[in-house]
Each structure stands twice: as structure tokens, then as C-alpha cells.
Amino acid sequence: MSDRREGAYVQRFSWQFRAQHIVLFTSTTVLILTGIPLWFLGHPVYIDHVWWVKESAGAFGGIGMMRLIHRVSAAGLIAVSLYHLLYTFLSREGRREFLELLPRPKDVADVTINSLYFLGLTKKRPRFGRFTYYEKFDYWAVYWGCVIMIGSGLVLWFDKLAASYVTWFPYKLAALIHSDEAILAALALFVWHFYNVHFRPSRFPGTLLWLHGRISREEMLEDHPLEYEKMAGEDDRGE
């Protein structure tokens, strides 16, 4: 265990975690890129006013190909979601990470202290553990988003079966929910998540954490001091 803190970097995420994240963000990005023009194409009244809709359909090889790419990406999202559930419940690492990600009273206290800190009402910053409250927010937001997007997306994809067996969830309602939740997910991803992981001053213009899973010792001490101390304690006991 002692090698986790050796050198200037700390290994924060395992390959399992990173692989799932890569499939997740790849499929999500393609879903957003294909989903926006598909939404416009389903609302002909806007097509003539948004010039790039037809251009983007052409770039993807036509509407049919764009829809196919969207559905292949959706299949990727569904697959990684199911795999993550298996990973969470069947692997020791998955269970440990899941327990770390569960909301706790300390998170409420951290939100309060951080808010006071932002307002200049206190000079103390909250001391975070393995996951900060906003990282936990990101994690659970993906849960919420996946349930809604996959559920409504399946109704749109398999419309005939859905009309027969899920009559309480009509097609048009699914389309409304799918597009509204997509807007929220895209905004949260590109504004909030990207700021926290790539664009904040200490990381700008970006980080490869998602690829190698390591963060610097300084960053670990700055953002996850409790986790660092816990790792130190474990390592000391191991020695």
C-alpha cells in the first residue's frame, strides 16, 4: 500500500473506475452531439432557422445514420450502467467506492462551511475525505440522469412495444422528458463538471486524471486531506 503515496503523485482511481468513466463520457458526448440535431429534426418549425441542423445531419451521413449512431451510443450507456451495477454489488472495490459515495451528515456540514467560506464569513475550508460533496453530487446526478434518459429513450426507441405495454408512459411525454433532462445533463456536464475537473484555475486547461487516475500530492492535500491522512494511517499500519 505504501506505493500509493510514493513520488509526486497519488493513485486516486483504479482502471475499473476509469474504464467505466471513459465509456460513460464517450457515449454521453456522442448522444448529446447527435441528440440535439435529432431533436430539431423532430420539430420542423425550427429547421429553417437553425442552419447547422441540416449540416450536422449531413456530416453524420444522414438522419438514419445519425439515429443509428445515437442508438449505438445509447446501447453503450445502458451497457456501462448495467456493468456499474454489477461492479458495485459484486466487487469489493465497487462496494467500497459505493459506500464512500453515499451521502453523509458531514456532507451537509461541508456544504454549509464551504458556502460561508465562499461568502468570506469564515476562513476555514471544509476538509474533504475521498469524495467531496460536489463529486458525490456528480455521481448521483448520473444515476438520476441514466434512469430518466434510458427509460424515456427506450420508450422512444421501441415505441410500438411501449405503447402496448407501458401505456402509462406515452410517447410524447417520453419525448418531452427526454429532451428536458438532456438539456439539464448537458449543461451540468459542460458547465459544472468541466469546471470542477478541467477549468478551475488549479487545473486549467485540463487534466488527464480520467486517463491515468493519478493526482498530485499537493492536490490531494488540498482537496482530500482526510483521505490522504487515512491513506497515511493505513500505510503506516501496513509498515
Added chain:
Amino acid sequence: MKLPSNAEVRMTNDELRVELVDKAHQRTSFLRDVSRVHHLSFIIHHSVSIFLLVAFLCPNAFGANKALLERERDGSRSDAVHRIPLYDMNGEKISPDDILVLPFSTKFTCGECHDYGKIRLGWHFDSLSTTTLAGRPGEPWVLTDERTGIQLPLSNRGWAGTWRPSEIGLSSWGFVKAFGSHLPGGDMGEREIKPEDPAARWEVSGNLEINCLACHSGAHYQDQAAWADQIKRENLWWAATAASGMASVEGTVIGLPALYDIYRGPDPDKLTYSPPRVDYFSHLFDRRNQTFFDVTAKPPNNRCLFCHSSMVAGTEMWKTDQDAHLAAGMSCVDCHRNGLDHRIVRGYEGEAAERNDPALASLSCEGCHLGGAGQPEPYDLGGRLRAPRPEHKGLPAIHLEKMTCTVCHSGPWPETQTRQIRTARAHQMGEHASGPEPQLPQIAGPVYARIGEGKIGLYSAIWPSFWGEMRGGKVVPLLPDKVYEKVGAILSARDNNTTGTEKVLTEGKVAAALKALGEGGKLEAVYVAGGKLHRLGGDGKLAAADHASAQPYYWPAAHDARPAGLSLGAKSCEDCHSADAPFFFAQVRPLSPLRAQVVSASVMKDLQGKDVAVFARTSWFFKWLIIITMSLLVLHILGDLFRRFMRRITPE
């Protein structure tokens, strides 16, 4: 000559009337509107005649039956035998042997004992009323013209998707001419709406009084086809008499001079016209000139069905079944009841609340079969008139919450595509007229749709087709004759693109007609059909677009009810819940006279998901979820940036 004390001559701005006034009850009996004859000598001549009639009539008619008018029914369930005299429109007793006999007037014959003024406010006779609830949308009157490809749903009740006759410039006269064959009289047959019609001939045709016999006749020889024939001849006064089977009516008002005097008879020097003449069958009258007026308090089904029949076009009647309720021995009026006010129970869910009368709830499908809270005891138990109480075993309750009873239990069995429906009123059924069957209007059904926030219901649908003028984004319809006058030659040209003999309304013809109607750019003419508004594009070709005026009008089709064993779902859930079940996937093609290159059909399920309340709540939820979430996240980012900046300039 002395006027009776209760007779008055009243002159208003636009009419001169002679009325009997029952001062004790503040009630007037309209004797004759003589204002429509703008000829002073004519008025004087007839006024004298009418005064004489009044003097004769008052002590006889009103003195004897005033008590009857005011008395409630005594509780007897037997029908009263009506051996009564007939009275003409002047209130004069009819004697069939007189040289000049007039048609009988229901206002004076039936109105002698039954309050005509009260009945006149009933559902069938008061569409112009502002006090009668319009209620759930019903079947409209459909103005059709095959020459110009017009099918326009009309109603005075203000149902969304219909046009008021006055909005399109259709006068009372025009309305009666167009729809009189299936009007029960009264309503626009007695009341003129604006605009006044210079072509109207009320002076010689008379008013179209409520024809009580159209519903209440128990005689097998009551003939509504004869009524329709009289309307075509403009013999409005004579129509009820001809239909009653108690007299023959010859002649026609058409062609009579505007000042023709029915009391004088034809001018022997002018035999170019044939005025209406009544010949009562004298064997039907006794020595006192009384006749057996074969009426029944509960209208027989046959009377209702003349106007309220429908069928799938092209089906043979003998292969179809009648409504399960009628087959079980019930009659229409067992459910569609009314009191003297003739405000008939229409039988839809919610009617009891709308009319603030809980007793009506048990006369809807659900109320009668299932009962329910809020109904007077014992009808809250359901099972009225031995109505079976369905258990709906194994049927998830959501079906009853989301759908009307008629979806599963009424209408023709659904197929892969909606079919054309013919209705009595829209297609002049029952007139037994010769000639080709009318092709218009084109009505589609069965349609399973959710209209507004209600349940998914069983509907018939019509897509308006009409020519109009664009004014401020709205379409103002043009009347058929006006269209035909201007572009009839274009529209009736033979179509060389097809068989060479067929006359069809093609896009090319419509484009040419729109150009002609546009009068060189003075106005923008449009043609609405098949769910689209068609206008001339910059290239001179027809361009189609969506428009509110092109939206279909749906009305519930409650009958014919099928027994439980023949309902949707009786075989299995797969009746609806399968990949090709018509309930969800039948094609709904807009029907129109226009042979369009592209017709946008929809699938039934697309008409069922518009649960406005759920949509509104969902949209509201996500809108605020996005606003609040993103606001908090952006504030968090700004807070973080601010502290980082402060730490940089003032290190801790």
C-alpha cells in the same frame, strides 16, 4: 267588431304582431308576424282577418285549457289519448271540408295544452340560447358542397372547431334550406339571425315551427322523408302537416311572388306557379272535426333514429347489429330523458355536475352500470333498469381511469385504418331520395383519441374543407355559391390527368382557383382541406401548411354499444396490447375532397398522448429543475472562483 280584452296589436321597430296576452301569467301567444310583408294594404287586410279569428279563438281555446297548461302530470303512466281539433297558424280550428284549409300549427294545436314557450327552450330547439349549456361537443351540422369541395362543421353552440352560421354569413333562411330536412323545427326556423338574407322568403314559406310529431308521433305513417321534401319546396308551414300523414300537400312555395296571399289562393290569370295546397284525409276527422292525434309521451326509437343514425359507409345494413340496449328492449329515451322543458339528458360523464343535478349521473354509462358516490340512493349502487354490473375481472383499474366506456364497448370494430362514417344528419339519410349518394362530407371513425384533458374516448372526426380569405392570420370562410360563381368553371373542368372523364379536385385546380379568387392580389384566398391550409406560393404552386382552422373536429360517438362479450379486450389483452393493434396503431388519414400529392396520416396512439395536465406539470417540473439546479451550480462556481482569487491577492 270588438277585440277581445286579451288581444293586442304590438308594433316594434321591425315587426308588427298580433298577440294574445294572458295577463295573469305574463305570457303571450304569438299569433302572426305580419311585419315581413311590407305592404300596408296587405297588413290591414290580414289584421282584420286575424282580429276576427282572435275574437273567435279566445273564449274557446284559451279559456278551456288554461288549467291543463299549468297542471303537472297527475302521476298516471298511461299516455293520454289525444282526440283533439287541429288549429292553423292563426289559431283557427281546422275543418277539413272548408274550401280553404291551412296546414296545422303545432304552436296552436299542441301549444293549447303544452307550454310551447317552455318547450322552445329545449335542447333541440334552442341552439341560439345563451342560457342552455353547450355541454360536451356533439355532432355538428356540416355545410357541404360537392361542386366546390366544401365540408364545414357548423354549430351555434360554440364548440371549438366548429363555425357559427353567422360567422360565415349563413342566415337563418340559408341554414333552414341547408339542414331543414333533419331539423326538428323551432330554433333558427323561428328566429332570424344576422345577417338578414335578401333571399329569405319567410313571408310565403312561413316559419318552421317545432314539429312535435317528429319525435312524439306514434303513427307508423309519420314520414320525415315527406318533411324533408316539403323543406326542399320551401313549404315550411306545410312540412309538419305533410309529414304527419293526415293530409296530402301539393304545390310549392318556390316561384311564388313575395307578396303571394295564401288566403286568396292562386291568381287564375297567373298559372305559372303552383302554390301549396292541403287536403286533409276527411275520414280521420269526426263530426266535431276532432282527430285522433297519435302521439306518445316517450318518443319511439324510430323517431330518434331518423336524425341520430350512423353507419360505416359501404356496409350492408342487414349484416350489422343494432345498439345492444335497443336489442335488449330498451328505448333511446330510457336514458335520454327530459321533462317538459325538453332539456334532454345527453348521458355523458360530468353532465350531472355541469347541470347541477345529481340525478343525471345515473343516466350515464358509468352511472347506470357502476353506480357511484354522489348519486341519489339507491342509484349509487348502479344497476339501474337491470343494467348488468361489470366486474372487469383482471382489468387494471387504469383502463377505467384513462378511457371512456365507449372505447371498448361502442362503435364499429377498429381496423388497420379508420373508415368513412355516414350519419343521418350529415348525409341526409332516411330521405329515400333518388340519385347518387352524396360523397361529402367525409367523416372518419372510429377514432380513439384524447381531446383536451379528458379521457381517451371514441370519436368521429371531420377535417374542414373550405375556401376562405386570410384576414389578419385568420381564415374567413366563403360560402359555396360565392365560390362557385367565381371559380365554378375551373373546379368543374374535366381532369385530363386522370381518366379523362373524372372530375376531381386536384392541386392544380385549387391553385388556379386561388389565383382567380385572389382577384389579382387584392386579397389572399386559401383553401383548407385534409388538415392543411393551402395557399399560393411565390412560384405560383400550391403550398400546404399547418393552421388552426384546418384542425379536425372530433365528436364522441357513443353508439352503437356492443355487449360485453364483443367489447375490445373480450378476446384477450392482445386486442389492444399487441404490436399491430388498431387501438394504438390504426392509421388516421385526413379525409378531404382534395386529391393531394402528399397526405399526412397519423397513427392512433399519436392522438392519445396529449394529457395536457401531465404535460404541463412535467414541463413545469423540468423547467424549474434546470433553472434552480444550474443557478446553484453556477453560484458555486462563482463562489469558488471568488475565493481562489481572494486567496491569490491576500494569501492566508
